[in-house]
Amino acid sequence: MSLSLARRAVVVGAALAVGLTGSVGFRAVPAGAQQVRVDAAKRLAAAAITRRVLALRELETGAKAIARLSAADRSALSTLLQSQIDGLTSLNAKIQGDGDEATVRADAGKIITDYRVYVLTIPEARSVVVSDIELTAGDRLSKLADRLQTTIDGATSKDTTKAKADLASMRAKLVAATGNVSPLPAQLLALQPAGYPGNRTTLEQARTALRTGRAGLADAAVLARQVIADLK
Amino acid sequence: MKKGASLLVLLLAAAIAGPACNKSSDNGSKASATTVSTAPESSPTSTPAATGPVTDADLAEVDQIIHRLDSELDRLDSDMATGEGEVQQ
Numbered sequence: 001m002s003l004s005l006a007r008r009a010v011v012v013g014a015a016l017a018v019g020l021t022g023s024v025g026f027r028a029v030p031a032g033a034q035q036v037r038v039d040a041a042k043r044l045a046a047a048a049i050t051r052r053v054l055a056l057r058e059l060e061t062g063a064k065a066i067a068r069l070s071a072a073d074r075s076a077l078s079t080l081l082q083s084q085i086d087g088l089t090s091l092n093a094k095i096q097g098d099g100d101e102a103t104v105r106a107d108a109g110k111i112i113t114d115y116r117v118y119v120l121t122i123p124e125a126r127s128v129v130v131s132d133i134e135l136t137a138g139d140r141l142s143k144l145a146d147r148l149q150t151t152i153d154g155a156t157s158k159d160t161t162k163a164k165a166d167l168a169s170m171r172a173k174l175v176a177a178t179g180n181v182s183p184l185p186a187q188l189l190a191l192q193p194a195g196y197p198g199n200r201t202t203l204e205q206a207r208t209a210l211r212t213g214r215a216g217l218a219d220a221a222v223l224a225r226q227v228i229a230d231l232k
Numbered sequence: 233m234k235k236g237a238s239l240l241v242l243l244l245a246a247a248i249a250g251p252a253c254n255k256s257s258d259n260g261s262k263a264s265a266t267t268v269s270t271a272p273e274s275s276p277t278s279t280p281a282a283t284g285p286v287t288d289a290d291l292a293e294v295d296q297i298i299h300r301l302d303s304e305l306d307r308l309d310s311d312m313a314t315g316e317g318e319v320q321q
Binding site for chain 1: 290295314
């Protein structure tokens with residue numbers, strides 16, 4: 001009789017445990033172990049944020065060297081990088097103050113979903129910096145093309161047919177390169193983390209355009225040398 | 233008298249050295265972009281002349297920009313290959 005009662009008590013106790021915890025585990029995680037897990041998750045999140053902030057700061061330095069882009073594009077890039085640094089810094093403060101593991105994990109997920117630093121912001125910002133370099137190179141080469149034209153015009157005693165043709169090719173390369181690159185900064189700076197991964201296509205297209213632009217600029221430099229050789 | 237002779241020698245030396253230096257500069261400007269020149273205008277940090285015939289220094293400056301461009305494009309490729317990584321255990 002007393003044995004039966006004891007068995008019933010065990011069954012009821014087990015049922016209560018399942019009902020209260022929602023699991024069939026009988027061993028609750030000790031509070032100390034729980035805190036260790038929370039602290040570990042916080043450290044991991046802090047390290048992830050620090051890595052991103054350092055990468056963003058490095059790009060900020062590159063952005064300060066921008067010379068050719070419009071003030072609006074330069075400002076938009078600077079704002080983008082600084083706002084992500086500020087946002088991540090605030091998020092880290094929030095995470096370090098979180099009281100339980102679930103909240104830490106939810107906030108840590110925002111490091112990725114709300115910022116997309118590695119897959120979007122950094123390639124986006126780098127592409128803007130590359131655009132600036134290409135447009136700067138295009139400007140320099142255009143000025144050289146003007147000077148080559150002056151030299152051709154002054155070479156009245158020489159046959160300048162080939163020099164003129166090479167110069168025309170050089171200018172065509174420059175027009176194509178700068179024409180493709182000019183709209184990129186505005187397109188890139190419009191990309192938002194919320195649009196990822198759909199906006200990844202824009203990044204890929206920009207990279208292709210920048211590679212094409214680089215090839216065109218290098219060709220233009222070769223043609224500039226060719227024009228000089230044509231005039232000798 | 234001695235002073236006059238010295239002055240004449242100096243003037244003659246300058247007359248001979250002048251064209252020689254110009255010729256030397258011309259040769260310098262024809263050097264390839266990778267050649268290190270002692271002429272200031274060939275220095276990568278100096279700004280080439282904005283007018284006149286296009287020189288190797290002008291083209292070297294463009295080469296330098298394209299070299300920087302290549303570095304940044306390589307970094308862009310590296311950036312694009314990077315994932316977000318893990319932030320949770």
